[in-house]
Amino acid sequence: MTSKPRPAPRTPAMPPATTAKRGTIAVDLQIYKAVFNAVMSQRLPPGTRLGEAEFCELYQVSRTTVRKALQRLAHEHIIELRPNRGAVVASPSPDEARQVFAARRAIEREIVPLVIRNAGPAALTRLRLAIQAEHQALHAGDRPNWIRLGGEFHLLLAELAGNTVLQRFMSELVSRCSLIIALYDTGGAPMCADDEHEHLVQLMEAGRAEEATTLMESHLQAIETRLRLGEPKKKLSLAEALSG
Structure with missing residues (x-):
């Protein structure tokens, strides 16, 4: 046949x-x-x-x-x-920068417990693959790609949260934060530290929502604190x- x-x-x-x-x-x-x-x-x-x-x-x-x-x-x-x-x-002006980071902390505060509630093994695998890509860019000395992947990790969290409205808000907030960091960053450090991302995923995998949320807020606050607002x-x- x-x-x-x-x-x-x-x-x-x-x-x-x-x-x-x-x-x-x-x-x-x-x-x-x-x-x-x-x-x-x-x-x-x-x-x-x-x-x-x-x-x-x-x-x-x-x-x-x-x-x-x-x-x-x-x-x-x-x-x-x-x-x-x-x-x-x-x-973005310094005042707008502070408002954007405040909005982002509020949004991601809601995203973290939603990811813990909705994300299964496949979603956690996607997060770990995203972290692996960050590590590879870091060790390759590819700073632009490293920074982009850091932002995409947060966008992936928003996707996995299962709330399309929050995801749309995050898409705008992450891009605006990248603008703010490009304008006011003191230099050297990435938008997000990949070891903090790894620790965050570990806490979410263990279902420790309160600790994961606290880590996310302190992570974003540290990024804002590092900025030298007013010196483009x-x-x-x-x-x-x-x-x-």
């Missing part, structure tokens, strides 16, 4: 928001992700001007496509669209930031 040929593996479907216009929307998402990741890795500092013409040249697309990506970034407070000046990476860093070019 002749065996039938095996069908080719299916390509995972993209989210509904990315499938309306194949090609154009894909590049729009690509631009969004490139800027978002550059912010998360602190390669794209606050105050950097995002010229539409530069994006058009880099991605070979129209200004309409670029503007869609920039509008999404502005909606998430990652960039600012200024009349007659175009788009720039947002530059220098700017880099858009092409240089996105090349990473």
Whole structure:
């Protein structure tokens, strides 16, 4: 009996928001992700001007496509669209920075017990794999990737909490914290210490919600305390930031 040929593996479907216009929307998402990741890795500092013409040249697309990506970034407070000046990476003030960290502590205070309640063995495995990736970036001396992975660990916690509203809030807060750290960090230290992440997962795995929540709050407070609010860093070019 002749065996039938095996069908080719299916390509995972993209989210509904990315499938309306194949090609154009894909590049729009690509631009969004490139800027978002550059912010998360602190390669794209606050105050950097995002010229539409530069994006058009880099991605070979129209200004309409670029503007869609920039509008999404502005909606998430990652960039600012200024009349007659175009788009720039947002530059949070010291007061705004304190408010963002206060909001993040409040949100993550709710996320930790939800993860303990809802996360099973598979979820804990994902967390440990995320920590392993942080370790690898650390030992490879890849600071931008290390910083990005630190933020993604917190986003993974929000996902595993099972509350889509909190997850959406965290996506904005983590990106805004990355902006704040890029602007005011004293230098050297990462956004998150991976050993604290490991300790946090151990506490959650043991069901020690109160201790895990306390650790999360002190972890975030330590990051804020390290910042030198009021002393912004220098700017880099858009092409240089996105090349990473």
